[in-house]
Amino acid sequence: MEMLAGLMQGFAVALEPMNLFWCFVGVFFGTVVGILPGLGPSATVALLLPLTAQMNPTAGLIMMSGIYYGAKYGGSTTSILLNVPGESASVVTCIDGFEMAKRGRAGPALGIAAISSFVAGTVGVLLLMLIAPPVAEFALRFGPPEYFALMVLGLSMVVLLAGKSLIKALLAMFIGLWLATIGVDLFTDNARFTFDRVELVDGVHFVVVAIGTFAIGEVLANLTHKDGGQMFEVPKGLRNLMPNWQDIKDSRFAFLNGSLVGFFIGVLPGAGSTIASFVSYGIEKAVSRHPEKFGTGAVEGVAAPEAANNSETGGALVPLLTLGIPGSATTAILLVALIMWGMRPGPMLIQDHPTIFWGLVASMYIGNVMLLILNLPLVPLFAQVLRLPAYVLYPVILGVSIIGVYSVDERLFDVWMVGGFGLLGYLMRRLDYPAAPLILGLVLGDFMERALRQSLMMSAGDLSIIYTRPMAVTMLFLAVAILLTPMFRRANAWRLKAAEQEI
Secondary structure (H helix, E strand, C coil), X not given: CHHHHHHHHHHHHXXXXXXXXXXXXXXXXXXXXXXXXXXXXXXXXXXXXXXHCCCXXXXXXXXXXXXXXXXXXXXXXXXXXXXXXXXXXXXXXXXXXXXXXXXXXXXXXXXXXXXXXXXXXXXXXXXXXXXXXXXXXXXXXXXXXXXXXXXXXXXXXXXXXXCCCHHHHHHHHHHHHHHHCCEECCCCCCEECCCCCHXXXXXXXXXXXXXXXXXXXXXXXXXXXXXXXCCCCCCCCHHHHCCCHHXXXXXHHHHHHHHHHHHHXXXXXXXXXXXXXXXXXXXXXXXXXXXXXXXXXXXXXXHHHHHHHHHHHHHHHHHHHHHCCCCCHHHHHHHHHHHHCCCCCCCCHHHHCHHHHHHHHHHHHHHHHHHHHHHHHHHHHHHHHHHCCHHHHHHHHHHHHHHHHHHHHCCHHHHHHHXXXXXXXXXXXXXXXXXXXXXHHHHHXXXXXXXXXXXXXXXXXXXXXXXXXXXXXXXXXXXXXXXXXXHHHHHHHHHHHHHHHHC
């Protein structure tokens, strides 16, 4: 009853005209920024933070949160239409989203992304409201050994991203792990694999690798076709540009899977939406009756990672609001904003500042509705981009890619780097190597190395710290089981074949 009263109080705050206005400003700019590769929610929130210094704390936090989950949705647009992932979590959306676009189903893919964002965002807010304190306390039990096991579990998803050859997927993943080691070692302060280039001291940025291997590699692969590249088909009629009932029916479990996986992984500080997206995609493919459809334009392959990406927002706010621990770069900036307004997030936040907490929760409900209303009508408009002829569309993709890469650190070196990774992406396509495992290794490699070395420092070099802790062992066991799945399937196929020959 107390929770319901708090929520009613929150809606009273969130529905004030000025708070509604700032909520709309947040989700609108968040969506726009999400479409631009290289920026992302953390950079946008940081840029706009000084503007909120003189604002009412409630209005400022509502706008910042709107930017946060608005940017999460915006990243799906270029991923589906142009194969340009704006952030690491959008890479998984490219796998089936861009394939749907090539088959003339860009509209349904964008629509499913909007619907899954709404459903997952709503589930994330509900869970934030109902079970935030106990979940946050559980997340505190995760130490370096548990994080290392979680990263290993994430890397095991390479089996489900492998396509035709697991060996090629593993090789691509190991290249990604190597790329993650480039730069200055955090523990020894020694430069590794920088080849005496100052630009590589900070490592290779994800955006450079992802845009190169996905977007530019795709353009080069299409340009080498005899016909100059296949043109996209965009069906006529509004009905064909929106998801149909069968798409929604096929995605219903993907919505739930992504929502729950995204929230609970988002609660873990540092885990982030990338691993949530990969894990939810892997689970969806593993339980699907038709796993062979994934990678060729399965609508569930768009719904699951998009749901996880957006539900992670609610999860990431749990440790911030209940314990005062930021779980990501964006929530760290929100922590700075709360302290700037004279508040200290923690167990007493709800009691000391109920208006701000419940106003934020209610505004997230309203913001998700705004996102749906704002983006669904734009689906047919966005889909028209694919009607552009190849000689216009491909320069647009290259232009967006170069601008996105240059905007990260404003270095010409990164533009040359993205060209090199574009050639790598082209060669991977020609040789039938999947690009997603490379990104998986790059994103998770740094976190995994850090967690392993912290674990060994805790135990004075004793590896038993990893396999003697219950949660870590459980996740490692699941990772091994996933990695052995192809062997079990092959053995089962041989057994069935042998049984048929006997008959």
